[in-house]
Amino acid sequence: MKRMIVKTLLGGAFAATAAISAALAADKVVYQLDWLPGGDKAPIYVCIQTGFCAEEGLEVTIEGGRGSSEAITKLATGVSDIGSAGIGALMSAKAGEGVPVTAVMSLFNKGPHAFYALVGSGVEKIEDVKGRSVATSPFTESNIYLPLVLQDMSMAETDITLTKADPGALGPMLMTGATDVIIAWLTDVSRYTGQAKEAGKELVIFPWSAAGLELYSASLVASDKFLKERPDVARRFIEAYKKSIAFAYENPKEAAEAVAAAVPELSVENVEGSLKDAMVLVFNEVTEKDGLGAFEPERLKATWERVSKAQGLDPTALDPESIVDRSFAAGS
Amino acid sequence: MSTAVPAIRFSSIGQVFRTGSGTLEALRGIDMTVGRHEFVAVLGPSGCGKSTLLRLTSGLIRPTSGTVEVFGHPVSEPRDDIGIVFQKPTLLPWATVEDNIVFPARHKTGRVGGDDREKGRVLIARVGLQGFGKQLPAELSGGMQQRVGIARALFMNPDILLMDEPFSALDALTREEMGFELLRIWEAQPKTVMFITHSIGEAVLLADRVLVMSERPGHIVENLRIELPRPRGIDTSNNKAMHDYVGYLRGLLLKRAA
Amino acid sequence: MTMSDTSEASSLSVRPERSETRRQVMARAIRAPGVLPAATFVLILLVWEASCRVFAIPSFILPAPTRVLGGFGAVDTARWLEHVWATLRVAMTGYFLSIAISLPLSIMLSRSEILSRAIYPILVVIQATPVVAIAPVIIVALGSGDLPRVVITCLITFFPLVVSTTTGLMATPPELIELSRSLRAPVFREITQIRLPYAVPYLFSALKISITLAIIGAVVAEFVAAEKGLGYYIQFSTSMFQVQQAWAGLIVLVLLSLILFQIVTAIQRFWFPWSLPGDRT
Known part of the structure; x- marks a missing residue:
């Protein structure tokens, strides 16, 4: 009896220690939004609220944003590690200043x-x-x-x-x-x-x-420092993020609830509406052909042609392949 | 008046101010003395430099030429043994009557002691403001405010009291009343008084001597001793001799103005 | 203040010589402090609600008061308090920082004409720069956190404080300065015992203007970069098409502004009653 109590206590203590060390060991990731929170940003809230992030041993915090350029600047300066931004903004930033930020996965494979x-x-x-x-x-x-x-x-x-x-x-x-x-x-x-x-x-x-405007737009982009110093964390994050996208696609209501729980200013209906709208840009005939998160070389090239032309940039100033790294999202 | 050293002596005073557009000669060749405990009124048209006389005496400004002496010593810096009463009472609106009167102590030394307070209470009584010590200036009439101004000027117990048209902002009745009040205070505790005014009647009624100044550049054109018996009061106003003095001075000023 | 003054004056002038008629009683009730503005306010709300219903105005153009009321329930009280606190914290920090800068600066400006001529044009240039336009630049330069928002608030509030306080310091009656000099008192006492108290009415009129400007400054800053605060909440709600929520935020913002203004007024009334114009003669 006494032995059992001791054993239980010891067991409990071990379990507690394990939990604490797991929490201590959790890798911290700062996720950068490119605009105000909303349904189109649901996956990251799903990742945090439903535990996909925690399962991968990640502790994610969210950094607010006001536009893609600002988000890219924050990633480049190390305020945040990974986040969403328009690929057009990344391309022009790369062509102009060569910012240390790389796209790892496409989110919207059509222009919104x-x-x-x-x-x-x-x-x-x-x-x-x-x-x-x-x-x-x-x-x-x-x-x-x-x-x-x-x-x-x-x-x-x-x-x-x-x-x-x-x-x-x-x-x-x-x-x-x-x-x-x-x-x-x-x-x-x-x-x-x-x-x-x-x-x-x-x-x-x-x-x-x-x-005729066929191009990639919102993408998952990460700071080069993050990718270089913590590639394993990046891989695990992208894995969790993909799960979250799939979850949000299949369970829009639960996903909306996850966002509304984190951002009380938003109502579930409001989030669910914009989430469903956004999903059309994530899952569509292009996704069926190329797969979720893909950067298909031809479409990527076409995107750069459009971006360079629209912004009056020299089309030879950038090799569109140089701004993406497909290795982190590989596996699906 | 026979004392060798006068309270105030001006010797060949000239005063020139620099202004934005050039220079302004305010005073020219002023020679005068004020005896100890003498009450001297300075009479003259506006802008003749009467107030400059006061500021020279108090040491707030230095003369361009000539010397000013107070009790035989040349004035070279502001003196705190001289009390000044301004045209407007210019009391501190946030301070009570009592605090206004003891303000010189607070301002000079940074604190107000018990004896300062006691002195303040004595002065409140002397200027006839018993029961008003805790009031704010805005709660008093113009005449009462000027009484506070006089009490403040008396606080440092000065030998010399300089008064710059102190009653000119008051109505005629209050003005006369304040004149008698001033005489009562002065007779109770004699001081050397230099009293600037442009009221002929006020000058004659109050002063031992009236100095008449010319328009700019100001100089002294008449030095008239007023031989009216003291104490003076309402009866003095009806005195025939008083009317003669007033008539003479008015003629003088009108003639000069013409 | 004007309201209570007139009501005081009128209640003094009305003497109940004979029993009052009903009309007189009514007239007096209307003149009681607060009754008239409250009645006007209720009337406006009624007209507003009625027009929204009668003309079927869509809520994204003008939500009816009842819908705005619903907007208050979008987030719970704790969340509201977080937003209010975020805005209040920035506004107050900026406000007090601004006062801390303005007062010494005003004293310097009032004492030295050379300094005044050197610094004043710079102040005017700062004031002439629209803060809304440089807010993004400030945010970029100073990073996230409260600091850039506090700086923006400070920039928007300090000019009226400096101008008004300097004017007040210069408005001291020259006689008192002569009195001070004839007493040969130290300069710091001339400032603390004469000039500063004389500047109090000017200071308070600027403090009243600046307290509302401080809220504006905080909101402008929150529009540019923030994750909390009433300005953020309003902007957020508008971009999420939640107009009634934005209106609720706006109302809270206005109330906050009014309360702060009243606090400044009350401080002046309580500690500096002599500095209020026209209260006594």
Whole structure:
């Protein structure tokens, strides 16, 4: 009896010690967001809340962000280890300054950019934006690609009347008729649909891929220091992250709850909507062909061609292969 | 007045101020003395440099030429044995009457002792403000505020009291009342007083002697001894001799102005 | 302050010589402090709610008061307090830092004309630079954390403090300065016992302006970079299409501003009643 108690106590002590040492041993990873938290950022919250990260022995903290350029700067300066950012922003940063940041996995294999219009406004196909008033927000990446999209449709910027407004004002402007068309991301489809519904209107959406804009956009990017000094941690993180994406895709409601639990300002419905919208850019016919997270050389090359052309960069200034490292995400 | 050393002596004082656009001659060739415990009024038009006389005496400014002596010693720096009463009471609005009166002690030494407080209470009584010690200046009338100003000037127990049109901001009745009040205080504890005014009646009523100044550059054009009996009061105002003095001075000033 | 003054004056002038009519009673009740503004406020809310319902205004354009009320429930009290605390912490740190810089600077400016001529143009240049425009630069230069936000708050609040305090220090009656000099008192006592107290009314009018500016500064900084705070909350809610949540945040922000303003006013009223204009004659 007495021996048993001692044994139990000892066992308990061992278990506790093991738990503590496991916690101590957990590798700390700082994850960089490229924008405010939301449904499109669900996988990282899933990773933390459901324990995928902990299973891989990782202790992940999240660093807020305001745009891809800022996120890349923070990764380059060592504020954070790995995170999400637009690959276009990474390409131009690489071409310009050679920042020590590398893309390890694609997240969105299509551009999220789109025109939104109201049903009955006369905009029935993407070419109908000609001669219309178009509103966009001042700092969106979409603005860079707009000339290319118009060019593909044999239009010039003078063929539309472009105005810039706060992102929060775009929806109301469209619903009240202050503008015919807005430029917004496909990750916000459900939010704009909600607004349209409240105003008694219906939306019609034209993704720019329909106008030939086929490219990678949001990607998982990491600091070179992190990849070089802790490659094993990076591999384990990406493994956990992939599991989290798959989980979020299959269980959008649970994933949304994970985000809302971490960010109480967000409602579950709001997150679930934008999560589902975002997943269309992650899982689609391109994913079926190339696999999740892939950087297919031809598509990557096409992306750089688009980026360099849109930003007026020398196409030979960068070898697009030099900004990616596929080895960390290998295995699926 | 027969004492060898006068309280104040001005010898060939000239005063020139530099201004933005050039120079301004305020005083020219001022020679005068004020005897110990004498009450001298200085009368003259606005801007004739009357106030400059006070500031020279207190050592706040130095003359351009000539010398100023106080009790036989040349004035070379500000003196704290001279009390000044300004045209406006300029009390500290945040301090009580009592604190305003003992302010010179607090300001000079950084603290107020028990004897300073006692002195303050005596002065409050002397200027007729019993019961008002804890009031703030804003709670007092203009005349009462100026009484506080006089008490503050008396606090350092100066031999010389310089008064720069002290009652000019008051209404006529209060002004006359304050004049008698000042005489009462002065007679109770004699001081040398230099009293700037542009009221002829006030000058004659209060002073032993009236100095009349010219317009700029100011110099002394008349030195008139007022032989009215003391103590002076309401009756003095109706005195025939008083009217003669006033009439003479008014004629003098009007003639000069013309 | 003006409200209570007028009500005081009127209650003094109204003498109950005979029994009051109902109209007089009503009139007096309306004049009681706070009744009129409260009534106006309620009326505005009613009109607002009614127009939202009658004209079926979508909530993303203007949410009805009842929906804004719902916006308060989006996060729990603890979370609200975290946001309020984050904004308050930055605003107050910036505010007090600003005071700590402004006071000595004002004293220096008021004492030396050369210094004044050398520094004043620089101050004007700083003030003329829109803080919103340089906020991102400051954030980049000073990194994350409270420091850049505090600096932004400081930049936005210190100018009125310096200008107003300097004016106050210079507005001391020259007679008192002469009195001080004739007493041959040390200069620091001229400053502490005469000039600074004389500057108190000016200082407080600047303190009142700056306390609301401090909140604005903190919010501007949070718009640019923050993970907490009311400014962040409002921006976040707007970009997530949660307009009623943004309105709730805005209301909390306004209340915070008003409370802080009232605290400054109360401090002046309690400790420096003589510095209030027109209270006594």
